[in-house]
Amino acid sequence: MTQIRIAIAGYGNLGRGAEAAIKQSPDMRLVSVFSRRDPASVTLLDSSVPVYAMDDIEQYQNDIDVLLLCGGSKSDLPEQGPQLAGLFNIVDSFDTHAKIPEYFTALDAPAKSAGKVALLSVGWDPGLFSLNRLYGEAILPVGETYTFWGKGLSQGHSDAVRRVAGVKSGVQYTIPSESAMARVRNGEQPTLSTREKHTRECFIVLADGADAEAVRSTIVNMPDYFSDYDTTVNFIDAHTFSEQHSSMPHGGFVIRSGVSGSDNAKQVLEFSLKLGSNPGFTSSVLVAYARAAYKMNQAGETGAKTVLDVAPGLLSPKTPAELRKELL
Numbered sequence: 001m002t003q004i005r006i007a008i009a010g011y012g013n014l015g016r017g018a019e020a021a022i023k024q025s026p027d028m029r030l031v032s033v034f035s036r037r038d039p040a041s042v043t044l045l046d047s048s049v050p051v052y053a054m055d056d057i058e059q060y061q062n063d064i065d066v067l068l069l070c071g072g073s074k075s076d077l078p079e080q081g082p083q084l085a086g087l088f089n090i091v092d093s094f095d096t097h098a099k100i101p102e103y104f105t106a107l108d109a110p111a112k113s114a115g116k117v118a119l120l121s122v123g124w125d126p127g128l129f130s131l132n133r134l135y136g137e138a139i140l141p142v143g144e145t146y147t148f149w150g151k152g153l154s155q156g157h158s159d160a161v162r163r164v165a166g167v168k169s170g171v172q173y174t175i176p177s178e179s180a181m182a183r184v185r186n187g188e189q190p191t192l193s194t195r196e197k198h199t200r201e202c203f204i205v206l207a208d209g210a211d212a213e214a215v216r217s218t219i220v221n222m223p224d225y226f227s228d229y230d231t232t233v234n235f236i237d238a239h240t241f242s243e244q245h246s247s248m249p250h251g252g253f254v255i256r257s258g259v260s261g262s263d264n265a266k267q268v269l270e271f272s273l274k275l276g277s278n279p280g281f282t283s284s285v286l287v288a289y290a291r292a293a294y295k296m297n298q299a300g301e302t303g304a305k306t307v308l309d310v311a312p313g314l315l316s317p318k319t320p321a322e323l324r325k326e327l328l
Protein backbone atom coordinates (compact mmCIF):
# COMPACT_ATOMS: atom_id res chain seq x y z
CA MET A 1 0.00 0.00 0.00
CA THR A 2 1.36 3.47 -0.90
CA GLN A 3 1.33 5.46 2.30
CA ILE A 4 0.32 9.12 2.46
CA ARG A 5 3.43 11.14 3.39
CA ILE A 6 2.63 13.50 6.28
CA ALA A 7 4.77 16.24 7.81
CA ILE A 8 4.15 18.35 10.93
CA ALA A 9 4.83 22.10 11.13
CA GLY A 10 5.07 23.18 14.76
CA TYR A 11 5.86 20.73 17.53
CA GLY A 12 3.80 21.59 20.60
CA ASN A 13 0.87 19.75 22.19
CA LEU A 14 -0.91 19.36 18.86
CA GLY A 15 2.28 18.41 16.98
CA ARG A 16 3.09 15.66 19.49
CA GLY A 17 -0.50 14.43 19.33
CA ALA A 18 -0.34 14.33 15.53
CA GLU A 19 2.84 12.25 15.63
CA ALA A 20 1.07 9.72 17.85
CA ALA A 21 -2.11 9.76 15.72
CA ILE A 22 -0.15 9.04 12.52
CA LYS A 23 1.30 5.94 14.20
CA GLN A 24 -2.31 4.71 14.53
CA SER A 25 -2.91 5.18 10.78
CA PRO A 26 -1.28 2.39 8.68
CA ASP A 27 -2.08 4.22 5.43
CA MET A 28 0.08 7.17 6.54
CA ARG A 29 3.75 7.78 7.26
CA LEU A 30 5.29 10.72 9.16
CA VAL A 31 8.23 11.87 7.05
CA SER A 32 9.44 14.98 8.92
CA VAL A 33 8.79 17.62 11.55
CA PHE A 34 9.49 21.34 11.11
CA SER A 35 10.09 23.73 13.98
CA ARG A 36 11.11 27.36 14.46
CA ARG A 37 13.32 26.20 17.32
CA ASP A 38 16.77 24.68 16.86
CA PRO A 39 15.99 21.20 15.44
CA ALA A 40 18.56 19.71 17.82
CA SER A 41 16.47 20.99 20.76
CA VAL A 42 13.24 19.30 19.65
CA THR A 43 12.76 15.81 21.13
CA LEU A 44 10.32 13.69 19.12
CA LEU A 45 8.33 10.67 20.27
CA ASP A 46 9.89 8.76 17.35
CA SER A 47 13.61 9.49 17.09
CA SER A 48 13.75 8.08 13.55
CA VAL A 49 11.84 11.06 12.14
CA PRO A 50 14.05 14.02 11.15
CA VAL A 51 13.41 17.55 12.47
CA TYR A 52 14.17 20.45 10.13
CA ALA A 53 14.15 24.22 10.53
CA MET A 54 10.85 25.79 9.50
CA ASP A 55 12.77 28.26 7.34
CA ASP A 56 13.95 25.40 5.12
CA ILE A 57 10.50 23.83 4.55
CA GLU A 58 10.15 24.91 0.90
CA GLN A 59 12.91 22.52 -0.24
CA TYR A 60 10.89 19.52 0.99
CA GLN A 61 7.82 20.16 -1.18
CA ASN A 62 8.26 16.98 -3.23
CA ASP A 63 8.65 14.78 -0.14
CA ILE A 64 5.33 15.68 1.52
CA ASP A 65 1.74 14.89 0.47
CA VAL A 66 0.01 16.74 3.35
CA LEU A 67 1.44 19.19 5.91
CA LEU A 68 -0.26 19.46 9.31
CA LEU A 69 -0.02 23.00 10.69
CA CYS A 70 0.10 22.61 14.49
CA GLY A 71 0.96 26.17 15.44
CA GLY A 72 -1.11 28.49 17.60
CA SER A 73 -4.14 30.27 16.15
CA LYS A 74 -3.45 33.56 17.95
CA SER A 75 -0.28 34.42 16.03
CA ASP A 76 1.36 31.43 14.30
CA LEU A 77 -1.31 30.32 11.81
CA PRO A 78 -2.27 33.79 10.52
CA GLU A 79 1.34 34.03 9.28
CA GLN A 80 2.15 30.38 8.48
CA GLY A 81 -1.20 29.43 6.92
CA PRO A 82 -1.16 31.64 3.81
CA GLN A 83 2.58 31.03 3.27
CA LEU A 84 2.39 27.22 3.53
CA ALA A 85 -0.91 26.93 1.64
CA GLY A 86 1.05 28.13 -1.40
CA LEU A 87 3.46 25.21 -1.11
CA PHE A 88 1.64 22.15 0.29
CA ASN A 89 -1.73 20.54 0.85
CA ILE A 90 -2.33 21.72 4.41
CA VAL A 91 -4.65 20.95 7.32
CA ASP A 92 -4.86 23.26 10.33
CA SER A 93 -6.98 23.83 13.44
CA PHE A 94 -7.44 27.60 13.20
CA ASP A 95 -10.02 28.42 15.86
CA THR A 96 -10.35 32.20 16.19
CA HIS A 97 -14.00 31.88 15.17
CA ALA A 98 -14.55 35.58 14.44
CA LYS A 99 -11.64 35.56 11.97
CA ILE A 100 -12.36 32.32 10.09
CA PRO A 101 -13.95 34.03 7.02
CA GLU A 102 -10.93 36.32 6.51
CA TYR A 103 -8.50 33.45 7.18
CA PHE A 104 -10.36 31.31 4.62
CA THR A 105 -9.84 34.04 2.03
CA ALA A 106 -6.16 34.41 2.96
CA LEU A 107 -5.58 30.68 2.30
CA ASP A 108 -7.80 30.29 -0.77
CA ALA A 109 -5.76 32.37 -3.23
CA PRO A 110 -2.31 30.82 -2.56
CA ALA A 111 -3.78 27.29 -2.41
CA LYS A 112 -5.57 27.72 -5.75
CA SER A 113 -2.51 29.17 -7.48
CA ALA A 114 -0.38 26.29 -6.16
CA GLY A 115 -2.99 23.66 -7.13
CA LYS A 116 -3.26 22.58 -3.48
CA VAL A 117 -6.02 22.01 -0.91
CA ALA A 118 -6.01 24.09 2.30
CA LEU A 119 -8.32 22.47 4.87
CA LEU A 120 -8.69 25.00 7.67
CA SER A 121 -10.35 25.11 11.11
CA VAL A 122 -10.28 21.33 11.60
CA GLY A 123 -10.73 19.91 15.11
CA TRP A 124 -13.74 19.76 17.39
CA ASP A 125 -14.75 23.40 17.68
CA PRO A 126 -14.43 24.56 15.04
CA GLY A 127 -14.70 21.17 13.38
CA LEU A 128 -16.94 18.34 14.58
CA PHE A 129 -19.12 20.75 16.56
CA SER A 130 -19.48 22.89 13.41
CA LEU A 131 -20.76 19.83 11.52
CA ASN A 132 -23.32 19.09 14.21
CA ARG A 133 -24.52 22.69 14.33
CA LEU A 134 -25.08 22.37 10.58
CA TYR A 135 -26.92 19.04 10.90
CA GLY A 136 -29.15 20.51 13.61
CA GLU A 137 -30.10 23.61 11.68
CA ALA A 138 -30.64 21.74 8.38
CA ILE A 139 -32.71 18.91 9.89
CA LEU A 140 -34.61 20.95 12.50
CA PRO A 141 -35.06 24.37 10.86
CA VAL A 142 -37.52 25.37 13.59
CA GLY A 143 -35.44 25.40 16.79
CA GLU A 144 -32.40 26.75 18.62
CA THR A 145 -28.77 25.58 18.75
CA TYR A 146 -26.59 25.71 21.86
CA THR A 147 -22.89 24.94 22.32
CA PHE A 148 -21.32 24.35 25.72
CA TRP A 149 -17.66 23.59 26.46
CA GLY A 150 -15.99 22.19 29.59
CA LYS A 151 -15.17 22.34 32.24
CA GLY A 152 -11.79 21.86 30.56
CA LEU A 153 -8.59 23.29 29.16
CA SER A 154 -8.95 25.34 25.96
CA GLN A 155 -5.76 25.05 23.93
CA GLY A 156 -6.59 28.13 21.86
CA HIS A 157 -7.15 30.31 24.92
CA SER A 158 -4.12 28.80 26.67
CA ASP A 159 -2.00 29.57 23.60
CA ALA A 160 -3.38 33.12 23.63
CA VAL A 161 -2.46 33.79 27.27
CA ARG A 162 1.02 32.34 26.72
CA ARG A 163 1.55 35.00 24.00
CA VAL A 164 0.97 37.85 26.46
CA ALA A 165 4.15 39.78 27.39
CA GLY A 166 5.16 38.87 30.95
CA VAL A 167 3.62 35.37 30.91
CA LYS A 168 6.12 32.54 31.44
CA SER A 169 3.53 29.71 31.49
CA GLY A 170 -0.24 29.75 31.32
CA VAL A 171 -3.40 27.73 30.85
CA GLN A 172 -7.10 28.60 30.57
CA TYR A 173 -10.08 26.57 31.72
CA THR A 174 -13.55 27.07 30.29
CA ILE A 175 -16.42 26.65 32.75
CA PRO A 176 -20.01 26.25 31.49
CA SER A 177 -22.97 27.74 33.37
CA GLU A 178 -24.78 24.85 35.08
CA SER A 179 -28.05 26.79 35.17
CA ALA A 180 -27.86 27.65 31.47
CA MET A 181 -27.17 24.01 30.57
CA ALA A 182 -30.07 22.83 32.75
CA ARG A 183 -32.50 25.22 31.05
CA VAL A 184 -31.43 24.01 27.61
CA ARG A 185 -31.60 20.35 28.59
CA ASN A 186 -35.10 20.92 29.99
CA GLY A 187 -36.15 21.85 26.49
CA GLU A 188 -36.37 25.58 27.14
CA GLN A 189 -35.03 27.65 24.26
CA PRO A 190 -33.55 30.56 26.25
CA THR A 191 -31.77 33.48 24.65
CA LEU A 192 -28.34 33.40 26.32
CA SER A 193 -25.53 35.93 25.92
CA THR A 194 -21.92 34.77 25.58
CA ARG A 195 -21.35 35.89 29.18
CA GLU A 196 -24.34 33.89 30.45
CA LYS A 197 -23.06 30.58 29.00
CA HIS A 198 -19.42 30.33 30.15
CA THR A 199 -16.81 31.87 32.45
CA ARG A 200 -13.08 31.56 31.94
CA GLU A 201 -10.31 30.95 34.50
CA CYS A 202 -6.60 31.37 33.84
CA PHE A 203 -3.59 30.16 35.81
CA ILE A 204 -0.43 32.13 35.05
CA VAL A 205 3.23 31.90 36.01
CA LEU A 206 4.72 35.37 35.60
CA ALA A 207 8.09 35.99 33.99
CA ASP A 208 10.64 37.62 36.32
CA GLY A 209 9.86 41.30 36.81
CA ALA A 210 6.51 41.18 34.99
CA ASP A 211 3.66 43.48 36.11
CA ALA A 212 0.79 41.23 37.28
CA GLU A 213 -1.91 43.86 36.85
CA ALA A 214 -0.75 44.67 33.31
CA VAL A 215 -0.89 40.95 32.44
CA ARG A 216 -4.34 40.58 34.00
CA SER A 217 -5.69 43.59 32.12
CA THR A 218 -4.28 42.39 28.78
CA ILE A 219 -5.88 38.97 29.22
CA VAL A 220 -9.36 40.01 30.42
CA ASN A 221 -9.65 42.65 27.69
CA MET A 222 -8.33 40.46 24.84
CA PRO A 223 -10.71 40.67 21.85
CA ASP A 224 -12.01 37.40 20.32
CA TYR A 225 -10.76 35.42 23.36
CA PHE A 226 -11.72 36.97 26.74
CA SER A 227 -13.37 40.40 26.39
CA ASP A 228 -16.89 38.93 26.08
CA TYR A 229 -16.53 36.69 29.17
CA ASP A 230 -16.20 37.06 32.93
CA THR A 231 -12.58 35.98 33.33
CA THR A 232 -10.54 35.23 36.46
CA VAL A 233 -6.72 35.38 36.36
CA ASN A 234 -4.78 33.53 39.10
CA PHE A 235 -1.03 33.97 39.52
CA ILE A 236 0.80 30.88 40.80
CA ASP A 237 4.38 29.64 41.12
CA ALA A 238 6.06 27.31 38.61
CA HIS A 239 5.98 24.28 40.96
CA THR A 240 2.23 24.59 41.55
CA PHE A 241 1.72 25.04 37.79
CA SER A 242 3.65 21.91 37.01
CA GLU A 243 1.93 19.90 39.74
CA GLN A 244 -1.65 20.99 39.09
CA HIS A 245 -1.92 22.12 35.45
CA SER A 246 -0.15 19.61 33.22
CA SER A 247 -3.11 17.58 31.95
CA MET A 248 -5.46 18.87 29.23
CA PRO A 249 -8.90 17.30 29.59
CA HIS A 250 -11.87 18.95 27.89
CA GLY A 251 -15.17 18.28 26.18
CA GLY A 252 -18.59 19.72 25.62
CA PHE A 253 -21.71 19.31 23.56
CA VAL A 254 -23.82 20.79 20.79
CA ILE A 255 -27.59 20.54 21.24
CA ARG A 256 -30.31 21.44 18.75
CA SER A 257 -33.71 21.70 20.35
CA GLY A 258 -36.57 22.02 17.89
CA VAL A 259 -39.95 20.82 16.65
CA SER A 260 -40.93 18.93 13.51
CA GLY A 261 -43.57 16.61 12.08
CA SER A 262 -47.30 17.03 11.60
CA ASP A 263 -47.72 17.05 15.38
CA ASN A 264 -44.91 19.57 15.96
CA ALA A 265 -43.19 17.03 18.18
CA LYS A 266 -40.26 18.18 20.34
CA GLN A 267 -36.99 16.88 18.85
CA VAL A 268 -33.50 17.08 20.36
CA LEU A 269 -30.28 16.42 18.46
CA GLU A 270 -27.16 16.22 20.67
CA PHE A 271 -23.47 15.55 20.02
CA SER A 272 -21.08 15.39 22.95
CA LEU A 273 -17.36 14.81 23.61
CA LYS A 274 -15.55 13.76 26.81
CA LEU A 275 -11.81 14.20 26.17
CA GLY A 276 -9.04 12.87 28.42
CA SER A 277 -6.65 14.84 26.22
CA ASN A 278 -7.78 17.80 24.13
CA PRO A 279 -4.63 17.75 21.94
CA GLY A 280 -4.72 13.97 21.67
CA PHE A 281 -8.23 14.11 20.22
CA THR A 282 -7.85 17.24 18.14
CA SER A 283 -4.72 15.91 16.44
CA SER A 284 -6.58 12.69 15.62
CA VAL A 285 -9.22 14.79 13.84
CA LEU A 286 -6.44 16.59 11.93
CA VAL A 287 -4.99 13.27 10.78
CA ALA A 288 -8.34 11.92 9.55
CA TYR A 289 -8.87 15.14 7.58
CA ALA A 290 -5.33 14.91 6.18
CA ARG A 291 -6.51 11.71 4.49
CA ALA A 292 -9.46 13.60 3.01
CA ALA A 293 -7.29 16.53 1.88
CA TYR A 294 -4.97 14.13 0.06
CA LYS A 295 -7.87 12.37 -1.71
CA MET A 296 -9.54 15.68 -2.62
CA ASN A 297 -6.33 17.01 -4.16
CA GLN A 298 -5.70 13.75 -6.01
CA ALA A 299 -9.21 14.18 -7.48
CA GLY A 300 -8.24 17.64 -8.74
CA GLU A 301 -9.72 19.83 -6.01
CA THR A 302 -7.83 22.99 -4.97
CA GLY A 303 -8.32 26.00 -2.72
CA ALA A 304 -9.50 26.58 0.84
CA LYS A 305 -12.01 24.12 2.36
CA THR A 306 -13.59 23.64 5.77
CA VAL A 307 -15.02 20.48 7.34
CA LEU A 308 -18.39 21.58 5.95
CA ASP A 309 -17.02 20.96 2.43
CA VAL A 310 -15.67 17.44 3.02
CA ALA A 311 -17.66 14.29 2.22
CA PRO A 312 -17.48 12.14 5.40
CA GLY A 313 -16.43 9.01 3.52
CA LEU A 314 -13.15 10.69 2.56
CA LEU A 315 -12.07 10.62 6.22
CA SER A 316 -11.94 6.82 6.25
CA PRO A 317 -9.11 4.59 5.00
CA LYS A 318 -11.83 2.18 3.83
CA THR A 319 -13.06 2.10 0.23
CA PRO A 320 -16.57 3.41 -0.57
CA ALA A 321 -17.71 -0.20 -1.15
CA GLU A 322 -16.39 -1.25 2.30
CA LEU A 323 -18.09 1.74 3.90
CA ARG A 324 -21.43 0.89 2.26
CA LYS A 325 -21.08 -2.67 3.49
CA GLU A 326 -19.90 -1.91 7.02
CA LEU A 327 -21.27 1.46 8.09
CA LEU A 328 -24.66 1.95 6.41
Ligand SMILES: NC(=O)C1=CN([C@@H]2O[C@H](COP(=O)(O)OP(=O)(O)OC[C@H]3O[C@@H](n4cnc5c(N)ncnc54)[C@H](OP(=O)(O)O)[C@@H]3O)[C@@H](O)[C@H]2O)C=CC1
Pocket residue numbers: 009010011012013014015034035036037054070071072073074076093094095096121122123124125126127155156157159160162278279282
Ligand atom coordinates in the same frame (compact mmCIF):
# COMPACT_ATOMS: atom_id res chain seq x y z
N1 LIG B 1 -10.23 23.54 16.25
C1 LIG B 1 -10.13 22.95 17.44
O1 LIG B 1 -11.05 22.22 17.87
C2 LIG B 1 -8.87 23.09 18.25
C3 LIG B 1 -7.87 23.95 17.87
N2 LIG B 1 -6.71 24.02 18.60
C4 LIG B 1 -5.66 24.97 18.16
O2 LIG B 1 -4.38 24.35 18.29
C5 LIG B 1 -3.44 25.39 18.54
C6 LIG B 1 -2.15 24.83 19.07
O3 LIG B 1 -2.34 24.40 20.39
P1 LIG B 1 -1.11 23.74 21.19
O4 LIG B 1 -0.47 22.68 20.38
O5 LIG B 1 -1.63 23.42 22.54
O6 LIG B 1 -0.09 24.98 21.31
P2 LIG B 1 1.42 24.95 21.85
O7 LIG B 1 1.61 26.19 22.60
O8 LIG B 1 1.72 23.63 22.47
O9 LIG B 1 2.28 25.02 20.48
C7 LIG B 1 2.14 26.12 19.60
C8 LIG B 1 3.49 26.33 18.93
O10 LIG B 1 4.39 26.84 19.90
C9 LIG B 1 5.71 26.31 19.69
N3 LIG B 1 6.13 25.68 20.95
C10 LIG B 1 5.55 24.63 21.55
N4 LIG B 1 6.21 24.32 22.70
C11 LIG B 1 7.22 25.22 22.79
C12 LIG B 1 8.27 25.42 23.73
N5 LIG B 1 8.38 24.63 24.81
N6 LIG B 1 9.14 26.42 23.50
C13 LIG B 1 9.02 27.20 22.40
N7 LIG B 1 8.03 27.07 21.48
C14 LIG B 1 7.17 26.08 21.68
C15 LIG B 1 5.61 25.28 18.57
O11 LIG B 1 6.13 25.83 17.37
P3 LIG B 1 7.66 25.52 16.93
O12 LIG B 1 7.85 24.02 16.99
O13 LIG B 1 7.74 26.09 15.55
O14 LIG B 1 8.52 26.21 17.93
C16 LIG B 1 4.11 25.04 18.44
O15 LIG B 1 3.72 24.76 17.11
C17 LIG B 1 -4.18 26.31 19.50
O16 LIG B 1 -3.70 27.64 19.40
C18 LIG B 1 -5.62 26.21 19.03
O17 LIG B 1 -5.96 27.35 18.28
C19 LIG B 1 -6.49 23.24 19.73
C20 LIG B 1 -7.49 22.39 20.15
C21 LIG B 1 -8.77 22.28 19.47
Ligand SMILES: N[C@@H](C[C@H]1CC(C(=O)O)=NO1)C(=O)O
Pocket residue numbers: 095123124125126149150152153154155156157173174250278
Ligand atom coordinates in the same frame (compact mmCIF):
# COMPACT_ATOMS: atom_id res chain seq x y z
N1 LIG C 1 -10.75 25.44 19.94
C1 LIG C 1 -10.92 24.94 21.30
C2 LIG C 1 -11.87 23.75 21.27
C3 LIG C 1 -13.18 24.15 21.96
C4 LIG C 1 -12.97 24.46 23.43
C5 LIG C 1 -13.38 25.86 23.53
C6 LIG C 1 -13.32 26.65 24.79
O1 LIG C 1 -13.00 26.03 25.84
O2 LIG C 1 -13.57 27.88 24.70
N2 LIG C 1 -13.76 26.32 22.37
O3 LIG C 1 -13.71 25.40 21.40
C7 LIG C 1 -9.56 24.64 21.94
O4 LIG C 1 -8.60 25.31 21.52
O5 LIG C 1 -9.47 23.81 22.85
